[in-house]
Amino acid sequence: MASQLVVRACPPFRVRGQDSTEAVAGLERSARRLLDGAELERARGMVQPARSDFLAGRIAQRLFAAELLGVRAEDLAASYTCPQCGSGAAISHGTPGYTRAGAPVPLLLSLSRAAGWTLLAAVLQPAPKQRLGVDAEDPQLMEFDGFDAVALTPAERQALAPLTGSALLRERARLWARKEAFLKMTGEGLRRAPQTLDVLDRHGVRDLGPAESGLPGHLAAAVAFG
Ligand SMILES: CC(C)(COP(=O)(O)OP(=O)(O)OC[C@H]1O[C@@H](n2cnc3c(N)ncnc32)[C@H](O)[C@@H]1OP(=O)(O)O)[C@@H](O)C(=O)NCCC(=O)NCCS
Helix, strand or coil: CCCCEEEEEECCHHHHCCCHHHHHHHHHHHHHHHCCHHHHHHHHCCCCCHHHHHHHHHHHHHHHHHHHHCCCHHHEEECEEECCCEEECCCCCCECCEEECCEECCEEEEEEEECCEEEEEEEECCCCCCCEEEEEECHHHHCCCCHHHHHCCHHHHHHHCCCCHHHHHHHHHHHHHHHHHHHHHHCCHHHCCHHHCCCCCCCCEEECCHHHHCCCCCCEEEEEEC
């Protein structure tokens, strides 16, 4: 049976709580209960609102993984992989993953945060060598001089040349989401120069519309899987 992609959008933590002090305290309690030492250590260097966004995303990812695997979230141990730093319990950045009772769980995972939202993607029981990347982008952040030069290939720049205003920002966000999804899938991230990666028509990369992603319609999203 073909491996199934599952996508889930989690709303911004910042607008969920009525009382923000109480909501942050609750989030911190959940983080201490659910997250691992390396994850909490990484959060220690963060200031608000990045800290709460980080913790909320990591908690959502762990609950999502536990639900798909049919296990308790407390029984999972985070195990990230960075091409530079390696993998295991002490690594808290790079490609996400979990172990259970010391063994890697059969789940591909990818996460992205945009405009306070967390977008999660997973594939349960992946085939050997399958990889996954997901990304979400806010078009409002795509308005700066030099974006096209640092982010787009010559063919992509040509495709965007007729566009202006919100249509241009929307298309920049769409292509940037495709690039980051692909670069998460390969594990390279932005170590690879994005202006050398053409994603106009790249095999394995596709846009995620709001009906599939669950994100608000103004955000762009993409998935890379293969
Ligand atoms: C991958 C990358 C492009 C995403 O950055 P972003 O757009 O700011 O953030 P997003 O919210 O879309 O995604 C963040 C998630 O991407 C994932 N991610 C990070 N690096 C990744 C990699 N190399 N491969 C796959 N996924 C990765 C993580 O799940 C991360 O979530 P976290 O913040 O909970 O750890 C960026 O982190 C990157 O280029 N990383 C590589 C460089 C690097 O990590 N250098 C320092 C380590 S030595």
